[in-house]
Amino acid sequence: MSYTEPLLDVSRLSKSFGTHRVLDQVTFRLPPGLHALLGPNGAGKTTLVNILSTLIRADAGRVRVLGLDPQADQRRLRSLISVTGQYAAVDQRLTGTENMLMMGQLFGLSRAETRRRGGRLLERFDLTTAAARPVSTYSGGMRRKLDLALCLIAAPQLIFLDEPTTGLDTRSRLALWDEITALARAGTSIFLTTQYLEEAEALADRILVLHDGGIVAEGTAVELKERLGAATLEDVFLALTETSATETGATPNTTPAEKTSEKAGSAA
Ligand SMILES: Nc1ncnc2c1ncn2[C@@H]1O[C@H](COP(=O)(O)OP(=O)(O)O)[C@@H](O)[C@H]1O
Numbered sequence: 001m002s003y004t005e006p007l008l009d010v011s012r013l014s015k016s017f018g019t020h021r022v023l024d025q026v027t028f029r030l031p032p033g034l035h036a037l038l039g040p041n042g043a044g045k046t047t048l049v050n051i052l053s054t055l056i057r058a059d060a061g062r063v064r065v066l067g068l069d070p071q072a073d074q075r076r077l078r079s080l081i082s083v084t085g086q087y088a089a090v091d092q093r094l095t096g097t098e099n100m101l102m103m104g105q106l107f108g109l110s111r112a113e114t115r116r117r118g119g120r121l122l123e124r125f126d127l128t129t130a131a132a133r134p135v136s137t138y139s140g141g142m143r144r145k146l147d148l149a150l151c152l153i154a155a156p157q158l159i160f161l162d163e164p165t166t167g168l169d170t171r172s173r174l175a176l177w178d179e180i181t182a183l184a185r186a187g188t189s190i191f192l193t194t195q196y197l198e199e200a201e202a203l204a205d206r207i208l209v210l211h212d213g214g215i216v217a218e219g220t221a222v223e224l225k226e227r228l229g230a231a232t233l234e235d236v237f238l239a240l241t242e243t244s245a246t247e248t249g250a251t252p253n254t255t256p257a258e259k260t261s262e263k264a265g266s267a268a
């Protein structure tokens with residue numbers, strides 16, 4: 001067997017918040033490609049993505065992303081990856097186009113290149129008209145789409161998409177699927193979290209299922225179905241996650257800061 005350098009190489013990764021151990025010796029390895037992390041609400045998907053993408057530190061374990069340590073090689077890794085969540089990393093005072101130009105500059109693209117690629121992305125997400133207006137006038141859905149477009153402009157080596165299509169209308173969701181597929185075909189690796197089984201099945205080369213603090217299954221959709229004798233990926237998911245569904249503090253994606261303040265409030 002020939003091995004290229006793994007995209008993600010994680011071994012015995014643990015992370016707790018207070019006494020709550022969210023990730024317990026998580027171990028997996030993925031080659032370059034388009035992969036999906038499935039897991040019930042509160043399973044720790046966002047926590048894992050935040051660790052992989054340098055945003056938070058693991059308590060223990062070994063993590064390599066594109067061969068780099070997210071903490072020790074943070075700067076270098078940040079120049080190779082792009083990450084988006086359900087919150088918009090967007091400047092509200094600027095217009096969509098201005099945000100786009102800023103992002104392009106950040107990634108060293110020329111203005112012309114940014115306008116060309118940015119224009120196409122804005123069109124794709126139905127933001128062409130809105131692009132002239134300040135983001136403060138956008139709806140939540142529009143901000144989210146702009147956030148995604150901004151994330152895609154840099155065409156980095158690896159993109160983390162944390163529940164990228166949650167809350168999007170069907171049309172935008174399908175447009176995003178197309179973008180993701182096109183990016184992957186062009187050689188960008190993608191690690192996405194999703195609660196939509198059909199999304200994982202439609203897009204991902206390999207699927208990881210996170211449950212009870214660990215990876216309980218890993219493989220292609222076909223492999224997972226075969227292994228569990230299940231007809232659909234939904235049956236696989238239900239079979240793997242039926243025990244003690246992690247209903248503890250099941251929060252949809254919020255920023256770490258928001259979570260911290262929530263916890264601080266409830267712990268008092
Ligand atoms: N900064 C934080 N402080 C305290 N608890 C947190 C923090 N971030 C996440 N958690 C908790 O860790 C668990 C996993 O959260 P998360 O990674 O957001 O799961 P998912 O993305 O799979 O829904 C949840 O119980 C959540 O409340």
Ligand SMILES: [Mg+2]
Binds near residue numbers: 046254
């Ligand atoms: Mg999440």
